Amino acid sequence: MNKITLSVNDENLDTLLIILNNLKSGLISNIETNAKNSKRQTRYQPKVNKVIYEQESGTNDTSGKYSASAYRERLKKR
Numbered sequence: 001m002n003k004i005t006l007s008v009n010d011e012n013l014d015t016l017l018i019i020l021n022n023l024k025s026g027l028i029s030n031i032e033t034n035a036k037n038s039k040r041q042t043r044y045q046p047k048v049n050k051v052i053y054e055q056e057s058g059t060n061d062t063s064g065k066y067s068a069s070a071y072r073e074r075l076k077k078r
């Protein structure tokens with residue numbers, strides 16, 4: 001595994017960490033900083049791309065204008 005070392009000014013550290021954390025998942029395996037006064041301690045957490053099916057969705061999704069089940073019912077009537 002290869003390593004890259006960067007020297008960053010304190011005022012730019014948080015911006016750089018945000019950029020690195022938003023890179024493609026699986027691209028970076030570990031991010032470590034030695035900053036003592038960083039506003040937040042960050043750990044890399046890869047993005048999870050998961051399909052949410054209608055059966056698994058909660059009641060929050062039913063308040064929208066689009067309803068998949070209502071659309072299916074309209075198609076069946078045709």
